[in-house]
Amino acid sequence: MKVTISQVSNYIDQEVTIGAWLANKRSSGKIAFLQLRDGTGFMQGVVVKAEVGEDVFKVAKSTTQESSLYVTGIVKKDERSPFGYELSVTGLEVIHEAVDYPITPKEHGTEFLMDHRHLWIRSRKQHAVLKIRNEIIRATYEFFNKNDFTKIDPPILTGSAPEGTSELFHTKYFEEDAYLSQSGQLYMEAAAMAFGKVFSFGPTFRAEKSKTRRHLIEFWMIEPEMAFYQFEDSLKVQEQYVEHIAQAVLANCKLELKTLDRDVSKLENIKAPFPRITYDDAITFLKEQGFDDIEWGDDFGSPHETAIANSYDKPVFITHYPTSLKPFYMQPDPEREEVVLCADLIAPEGYGEIIGGSERIHDVDLLDQRVEEHGLEPEAYKWYLELRKYGSVPHSGFGLGLERTVAWLSGTEHVRESIPFPRLLNRLYP
Structure with a gap:
């Protein structure tokens, strides 16, 4: 079922699909944390290698900032998250891979940001x-x-x-x-x-x-x-x-x-x-x-x-x-x-x-x-x-x-x- 991030509170413990962009990510050898946004909000997707297999985990690790995705997963309550929920990812589909996105997590000057x-x-x-x-x-x-x-x-x-x-x-x-x-x-x-x-x-x-x-x-x-x-x-x-x-x-x-x-x-x-x-x-x-x-x-x-x-x-x-x-x-x-x-x-x-x-x-x-x-x-x-x-x-x-x-x-x-x-x-x- 396709839903938006703003709607996920209605689907706790259910599998949903969200169309989103990858705002940021961090990963280790066994787990990847995807910061997702879809316009209605921001949400973390957690990809565990042992649960999704090598192919999906490889996509999670290689996908670049601001690439667009369909992310499928189970909605979980998460008290540690400011949003209150996270997505336990079961599948990823890259729609479009962004290359060399100019605004990275590092500091940028105001004029640069205004130009972009x-x-x-x-x-x-x-x-x-x-x-x-x-x-x-x-x-x-x-x-x-x-x-x-x-x-x-x-x-x-x-x-x-x-x-x-x-x-x-x-x-x-x-x-x-x-x-x-x-x-x-x-x-x-x-x-x-x-x-x-x-x-x-x-x-x-x-x-x-x-x-x-x-x-x-x-x-x-x-x-x-x-x-x-x-x-x-x-x-x-x-x-x-x-x-x-x-x-x-x-x-x-x-x-x-x-x-x-x-x-x-x-x-x-x-x-x-x-x-x-x-x-x-x-x-x-x-x-x-x-x-x-x-x-x-x-x-x-x-x-x-x-x-x-x-x-x-x-x-x-x-x-x-x-x-x-x-x-x-x-x-x-x-x-x-x-x-x-x-x-x-x-x-x-x-x-x-x-x-x-x-x-x-x-x-x-x-x-x-x-x-x-x-x-x-x-x-x-x-x-x-x-x-x-x-x-x-x-x-x-x-x-x-x-x-x-x-x-x-x-x-x-x-x-x-x-x-x-x-x-x-x-x-x-x-």
């Missing part, structure tokens, strides 16, 4: 990171579906930019100028006026020449938008959502977290509510921590965010940034016009901002003024302004960066490992 990303994702740790990514995606759909959100897909090609065009990829759209989207937010606002609560999940692009461990050129965003939700309402949704995906990873990725040596106690603590600090108080705190060059009106960099995050054992909201630092569409604080009703959610352990969100301006005159102040082309935003002309309501939304969230929850140092095929400043291959 198409093969590196087969490795145990990379597999674990991407399985955690998949669980976050699954839990995202679960959360928003349970809370009556409708998924809406915004366009990737746009004629305008929600936050200015300086960091966008420009292309020609027949005779017009177009840009690769840096956010689906404006379109989600239109969708929220039709469906109430919506979310998008798709690729976004930033032509930002950054080489930090937090930045990618192409990344994926989850962007909810909610009609009749004000600033405080949105913060509660953000807390609930982040708690939900963190607890889903804890519950459903135990083996992957163990493979990555992730300290799960840090994840167990990710429960709402999250602490908050205003931008004003953050400036005061940073000065007390020795950041003498930071002044009110300055944006925070990675060292500033990390210093703030290290003061808490949960993600922390930094709220009420200066209006001058944020995009044109954010609602000013009615009690203090120089700041906006916004928040960035900063992950612990130095992973930086994972969510940016705000209440949106719903007054057409104020939004018109902001478009002009930011030097934007009014005609390009005509449709967006019309959302405030025909039944405008208070509304709020946010965007969560998937790759930073994957890196944080999995404990992976660099976001390049939290996406299958990263696009970096100097990398468009493979």
